[in-house]
Amino acid sequence: xxxxxxxxxxxxxxxxxxxxxxxxxxxxxxxxxxxxxxxxxxxxxxxxxxxxxxxxxxxxxxxxxxxxxxxxxxxxxxxxxxxxxxxxxxxxxxxxxxxxxxxxxxxxxxxxxxxxxxxxxxxxxxxxxxxxxxxxxxxxxxxxxxxxxxxxxxxxxxxxxxxxxxxxxxxxxxxxxxxxxxxxxxxxxxxxxxxxxxxxxxxxxxxxxxxxxxxxxxxxxxxxxxxxxxxxxxxxxxxxxxxxxxxxxxxxxxxxxxxxxx
Ligand SMILES: C[S@@+](CC[C@H](N)C(=O)[O-])C[C@H]1O[C@@H](n2cnc3c(N)ncnc32)[C@H](O)[C@@H]1O
Numbered sequence: 001x002x003x004x005x006x007x008x009x010x011x012x013x014x015x016x017x018x019x020x021x022x023x024x025x026x027x028x029x030x031x032x033x034x035x036x037x038x039x040x041x042x043x044x045x046x047x048x049x050x051x052x053x054x055x056x057x058x059x060x061x062x063x064x065x066x067x068x069x070x071x072x073x074x075x076x077x078x079x080x081x082x083x084x085x086x087x088x089x090x091x092x093x094x095x096x097x098x099x100x101x102x103x104x105x106x107x108x109x110x111x112x113x114x115x116x117x118x119x120x121x122x123x124x125x126x127x128x129x130x131x132x133x134x135x136x137x138x139x140x141x142x143x144x145x146x147x148x149x150x151x152x153x154x155x156x157x158x159x160x161x162x163x164x165x166x167x168x169x170x171x172x173x174x175x176x177x178x179x180x181x182x183x184x185x186x187x188x189x190x191x192x193x194x195x196x197x198x199x200x201x202x203x204x205x206x207x208x209x210x211x212x213x214x215x216x217x218x219x220x221x222x223x224x225x226x227x228x229x230x231x232x233x234x235x236x237x238x239x240x241x242x243x244x245x246x247x248x249x250x251x252x253x254x255x256x257x258x259x260x261x262x
Contacts, residue, residue, distance in 0.1 A: 007185045011049065018049030020117060022185035023194075025053055030181060031196045033113045033153050037061035041098060041111055041147060043089055043140050044118030044157075046070040054115070055080040065101055067094065089118060089139040095146065102147050109149035109202065116140035116156040119192075126191070130161030137167060137195070144200070145174060151253035152200040155181075160191040171197045173206070176252065199253050204229045209248040210261065215240055226258075233258045 007019040016022075028034045034057035042050050045066030054064045055078040062080040066072050069088040083101055087094030102111050118140060120132035137158045144154040154175065158164060172178045176199030186192055205211070205228055213226035215238050224238035232255040235246055246258035
């Protein structure tokens with residue numbers, strides 16, 4: 001038996017519906033996606049291995065919404081609130097149902113993590129399977145942007161290939177950072193990996209933006225504080241009441257830094 005088949009046996013022994021449960025455990029261990037009380041959307045959730053892991057980890061104050069085009073049997077006695085959505089993620093109506101279930105309406109963004117293990121039916125043709133997996137990953141990304149609150153996290157399975165860099169760059173624009181993770185539980189022969197993006201940015205500014213702001217206040221560290229649509233910008237070396245042109249530097253989920261332009 002190869003080392004990787006251990007996961008199949010462990011899943012049987014430990015009562016997980018799929019060996020892939022260990023991939024989510026390992027993603028969570030290395031990147032901290034789940035956590036007590038979190039609200040998690042799990043895309044491509046059938047038969048329910050990831051759902052079991054997510055429900056155990058978010059616990060009684062957490063909620064997990066599992067989505068798949070195939071039927072998912074209800075989890076037995078889950079630790080968390082678990083909801084099920086049956087639908088195809090390439091249909092707009094499925095995305096709409098997810099938004100409704102979690103109560104995301106553009107203002108309220110109540111989800112802490114979106115995870116996707118969706119995979120296309122494999123043809124064996126490397127480029128085609130890659131392209132179809134990127135297409136599915138983009139559907140997941142769209143949902144993540146619709147429901148994730150500031151600071152929320154996103155993990156998505158994708159098969160390696162030529163469009164991976166572009167997808168990663170697009171995701172990176174919307175999060176603090178993104179990294180590639182290959183869990184040990186993935187089969188060695190598989191070209192699958194997960195893009196894990198941490199810290200959803202909902203800020204109205206991005207690094208490099210130039211804009212005029214008015215300094216409303218000076219914080220305890222001596223930085224000027226300006227608001228852009230309610231979002232906090234810390235500006236170095238300015239006085240209260242000044243109106244200055246600034247360039248935005250590092251952007252975090254709940255604030256950003258900016259420097260006055262010369
Ligand atoms: C590898 S399995 C997921 C295993 C799951 N994470 C678990 O631990 O039990 C991939 C799933 O993606 C689902 N899937 C693929 N394309 C989909 C689509 N367009 N919409 C919804 N689900 C899809 C498949 O039905 C399948 O159940």
